[in-house]
Amino acid sequence: MSTAALWRHFVDLLPHRDDYRDVKRTWRRDALAGVTVGIVALPLALAFGVSSGAGAEAGLITAIIAGIVAAVFGGSNVQVSGPTGAMVVVLGPIIANYGIRALGVVCVLAGAMVLAMGLCRLGQLVSFIPWPVIEGFTLGIAVIIFLQQVPAAFGVAAGPSSNAFLAALQAAPGIDWSVAGWTLGIVALVVAIMLLTPRITRAVPGSIIAIVMAAAAAAVLRLPVATIGELPDALPAPSMPTAGLETWIALLGPAFTVAMLAAIESLLSARVAASISDTGQVLADRELVGQGLASIAAGFFGGMPATGAIARTAVNIRSGGRTRLAAVVHAVVLLGVVYLASQAVATIPLAALAGVLMVTSVKMVPVRAMRVILTSTRSAAAIFVLTALVTVSVDLIYAVGIGILAAAFFSLRALAKSSGVHRQELPGPAQPGDERIAVFRIDGALFFGAAERVLARVEATQGVSVVVLRMSQVQILDATGAQALTELVTALEGRGITVLIKGIRASHMKLATRVGVIDSLRVTEHLFDDLDEAVAHARSHVARELAAAAG
Template identity: 65%
Template structure:
């Protein structure tokens, strides 16, 4: 029964379309709008990855439908994205175009498994500076990848986008550059000007149409997309023998991680700016994984949720999955009805679309927010961005998380500490022989040594009271450190009293031996006042003992010993 309930949570349900009777008109309009916006992007991403324009179009159609039906978001729009292009390009260059279908299926299976294992919430652990640095790095790579097409050249042999762009520029002649650069400039001007005329004008599509017509009319010497299939290919299972799986396993894992991260981030952003309710992270992974598997069967690319297209969907009135399904059907109509005109689109026009898209991915307001936050977050942001551009996307995320964890750990260590306090209330004779230490914040492996050194260095006291009621975080190393402190002080003849162990720390301190290290079980207190009274009685007895050994000195008055009971532990 539990298995059936768990399985039902991953399946499409009537609730997915609960708003449809009221929103279907808006969903259809939004779907058509997103389809128009997605067409040039699908073509451009396909070409830029090396898979071809047809592959990008097929991915947008197949993955767009599957992810919309099986995913965990009501307004997510999926398809080929710039981040996936960045990862997929080197894979195709290294293993050939024949590896595309296999790596799509393998990556999809990994994402499906992540969803079934309920790993969807892991993305919430990504720090904001890492996400922004990752986004900026991807934007830079996408822009640089378009440089060869923008100059009418072939990409350089290097797999690094920066080096490849420089190599491509070095091969062009001034005469051959004029036409493609003019097309790119025309596209960019139209895309930048369109929103200022009206925010809903599909600037990228209009720019593509005008650039294509101009190139045809003027007979410009620019490379075109070329022939496209006028129907979807029949689904085919890619070859997945052991040798292929072994060769592509690493690439598939990288693509799967990227697909999961980008899809969940897009779904989270979509949920935050829409009124369609929360998204199901685990079901979203299942839907995106199935979309990549299906795309691979039809010769397409791995798919992810697309933040830009999802935002367009929401702004255009999309509220249910019908909008994303409609967007895919619009692109399907292009495959069957308009492949002729599409085949004449200049590659430089697509390069211009992606250059403007990459530029728009970088928000100056967000950059100022990150850089103006803290020094640590600024470092994490730039480290992630630089590694994304210079090396590898997944490595960039991993190193960015590691850097963020380091700075968070350092901040936690700085916030933790041990403070010597004055004894509250009127001063009694002999109080100078009592030291009260308060443990604050966190006592764990990174901060334990500093606390040990501070408390163990105390001199000229008879009693040490350790207050633990303000201690928020305690691990085994921290608990062992308290044990070492108690044992070190007791060996020197200093009585140790512990006050305020919290209930959540009691099992740990008992297991590690903190309580056993105390001289007497009555040296454990829940309140400070009885602990101080007990400490004063110890000081008085110690003073009497010193007087007995030095009869010439006046005896110190002995304070009455406080009545002690074994306490019930609680926070104070």
């Protein structure tokens, strides 16, 4: 790439004046949408922070700092970023294994990796993730988030296992039923309010009403339940995460997992947002740059790695958000909570946040997509189920990788099945010696998964003097297919059978020439563009053989 092209690419990744060209026309709707999203984001930010083990403060800081940075530098006009359930699932084991001091290091490392992905123009790779993998991944995350809230719902700490199901089981012996009755009651209250509120009003999010009611009940009744606890009344001063070189090196692997998840989730969220709104295209590489910078900034302020949040982004769009101003306002609303309402937020019971996340996780389950996928094809259903199971039982990034590999396997198998070879009748009136000519039409893909099987039938042909290979219907030709074709022609010619090739596509000719298909022909004149000409040549060849035999 030329220096000028590199410079243009770099400039495209920076904020533009055009990002705000519609603000004069939409600022009222943007501001209202930002306030609405801020209210929705508050309980989620607190809950995700607590659930990850980083604390409510980290979740709130992430929603503020990362929300602003990603809005300004990201590639979507309506994306809202912050802590998400998928990130919580990954961060929990990291904090448990390396301690809370690792959080800032992981933020900076993962953010730098995501930033590098954007600079290297890897933003379009997410388009290669199949739909069943995405939905299986989403289902798995929903299950994990729900399981993670079970210990908090019973008022106990989660077990030491990094697997959410096992951690919930390990927590069971520590349940104190004199406390668990109250925490379960709070969870039930929160769930009931969140389910009933939309039927009464949509002016105020049910999650906000639920946690206000739960906090009030806990305070008035003086319930023996754990609360969020003291929160800062101002943002902390930014500072570089402090850790030894060994710690930074040890956290490279976990940070890579976080980075991959941040990139995948952010790009998927932005893509969904673009599909449900008319607010401009998503600049995938710039989105990665914005998310990388957002995580780095969050790490300097004591936050968590951030990603695009599809739920909050959808609320933004439904509330009328059209420009980046909405996401900025959402962060400012949360900043106001820190400076004006931190003492009130500190009294929220942890069980109330668990209830919020339980409802959120259930709403994440892609019911319609599950129904469609499971009734579509067996391969799609298998990919969906496999991805979900690996997500829950092993690891999120492994799940995506295994899901993509499974999808590739099924796709290659289907492609191989679509490939075939068919012997055809010669065109025109029959002539003497036609039985010594075999015309084979090769269809589909001549690639590593099908080449030998397809061409084996041609090689097994007996009792002919000329074989005509029709290649015009070959859609795909790879190096393995070209090599197998070369070996076939060489083998037939070695048996004294003349091979004529008709209709190699122009796009395949360079590969066929380099691998040796053309050189394997007896003469280059045995390459034809027209079937009638190829058959006429074959008949003349057979006629000469018959004349020589008769003479």
